[in-house]
Amino acid sequence: MGGRYYPRRSGEGSVWELSMPQFAYKARDIEGNLVKGAVGAPDEGELATLLKERGLYLVHFKEEKEKKEKKASLGSISFGKIKRRDLIEFTIHLATVLSAGIPILEGLQDLGDKTNNSRFRGIIRSVREDIHGGSNLSSALSRHPEVFPQAYVNMVKAGEASGNVDMILKELTGFLEWQEELSANVRKASVYPLMVLTAVGILLTILFAFAFPRIIGILQGMRVPLPLITRVAIGISTFFRDYWWLIFLAVAAGVVGLRLAGKTAKGRLWIDKLKLRLPVVGDLARKVALSRFAHHLGLLWRAGIDISQALTLVEGVVGNQVIAEAISRTREEVLAGESLSRSLAKRGQFSSLVIRMISIGEVSGEMDGSLSKVCQYYDQEVPATVKKIFSVMEPLIIVLLAFVVLGAALSMYLPLYTALGRLGK
Template sequence: MLFDYKAVSAEGRMTTGRLDAINLIDLEMRLKRMELDLVTGKLVEHHSLFGPRGVPRPELINFCFHLEQLTRAGVPILDGLTDLRDSIEHPHFREVVAVLIENIEGGQTLSQAMETHPDVFSQVLVNLVRAGENSGQLPEVLDRIGESLRWEDELASNTKKLLLYPTFVAIVVIAATLFLMVYMVPQLKLFVKNMGQTLPLQTQVLFFVSDLLVGYWYVIPLLPLVVTVVGSFVVRHNPVARTWLDGLKLRLPVLGPILKKIILSRFASTFAMLYAAGIPILESIRTTQDIVGNGAIRIALEQAEHSIREGRNVAGAFHDVGLFPPLVVRMLRVGENSGALDRALLNVSYFYTRDVKESVGKAQSLIEPVLTLFMGALLGWIMLSVIGPIYDVISKLPT
């Protein structure tokens, strides 16, 4: 449980923060070890709609980098974590590291202590650290984890860049359309109708849409909100709906193939790290199922795991579920036959990472003109629907 606390140091300085503890007595004992005296403690109630609170990825990257450097230099884990705790600025993560120190002092290993914080350390990260502890290669494992997190951070940055321009253009288009429909069109509507001209179909449609927006303006902000809340609830509590939505994401034009490549690249990279760390193939695949973040691909991985359990080789299992294209399956088959499956998986990850970067660049160059044309067509339709009848009247006036 997480507690908000107020405590006083030996110098009489008041400090506040949050700390994991079993109860208030345990909280007081933990603060004593930190040379603090508990003043008040209150259990934190979690009411988040979006799950547990995590830690920014850059904080985890710094954590892995500094811990890798310290352990490689021969610094004991406890001393390294203590140094890290004093240098971390993120308050929640600093408290998590403080709890890690206390748990390790109580006899737990680093992986066991990290496993008690699933909102911060994923199961993949915990399994990799455990494998590094068992094999005596913890610095190497932490280095690979840091590289993977840096790659994910770069990928997230590229994805944001891809979506930034479409989002900006969509906002501009919606704002301009609403302004024209709610303010300009109603004023022009009276003028056009008073001319006694037979209105063309596109003008009638325009006026009908404008009347709807003026008469039911409150639906504009309310409808997206209701759809989002209801859709989120259904997807969260209905596995069938969640899997259907995940499959739909992969079938989206332009963005769908890019999303699939991103997921498969993450899967291949993580699978390679787990396998290279000595974790069995079936357990590696089962662990990666939790990080793909897509129900459709998760089902495919479950089918591949089932096929491998029944005696199928890795390349054949992935070929049967249609997860990877033939070129990637061939790479997996060669790596499996040569005993270098982890290297083959890293090649697959590199293959997809490079393909993702190229695809993102192509998508950006394609989306910009498409959205510009769409915006121009929409605004052109509105203007022609209004100006068309006026032009017809003017053209019929005697010269």
């Protein structure tokens, strides 16, 4: 669930509530000036009391949650997609602003004016308005979960609690840069094979749906025994010609079925189990998931976020349902008193390196350093595995193409050679 955190009054100071309503309000100060803003509060009474403590008197209010969600949805259609690079630039700028001592409202105003992405510019301005209205940074960011993930918001919140928001933002910048690099490696490993296989599929379609039907009559009219490879090619070509619609429906049904399965818990679990079992590719999928686990857990650990909450957040970002379920069971056992390393070892999904390093961190009290070493290991292993995939797939693809071309050539030329031999006699 996309968490939203808003502050409210408490006898012990500021506490945090999940999914607290957000109110847009109009109020008057002691001099009668109109003040507009947005703030989180459990209900109207708490809202009025909160504003009164700030020297404001409530005139009008409106719950803003539904409106904002609708606005965000419309924005995603009307404007361009907000890329991770936009978020990285935002985080770098905000860290610089805070470390330089520039007021955050001025910094956000400047950042909003310089942002090229129209949708992101509107979100930055909305964040600025919320902060101007009394919300703190993490509360304002949490109202835009489509841009600022829950882990991002929780990191900022932890920085606010410790007074080191600028340092947290700098660490988030490095983290987001790692995510960008990881995504590039994953795309590189998946796009190239798909492009080559698509090209092979197009080649086979052209051969069997268009080329062979033109020469089938010629080959059959030669009245010579057709070799097996030619008969197979004719059979495939005939199938393409007569049942092309069935092939199209089968491919479409497979794509739609996978998409629908991916939207259910059982379907995602089945697909992710299959990914992990695939030769070569399964190894990459596991390393990518474990890299995400180590990076996210290390980031949240350094921010001082409770291990239970950290594991809950990590569970949602590893990108593999099998690993996510293992993390969920680990969290339950950790809450029951089990050590993190021992619980992870029971799952059978985590490498011995991850378990060993976490165990060392638990014993030495240097969990941060242990997780950093795991991150460094996978930062090297993921690109190395991508290169390994290419080194394996490239010769296989060349052999496949050679097999297709050679088979097509033989199926056409063998009957011609036989016919020419008979003419020579």
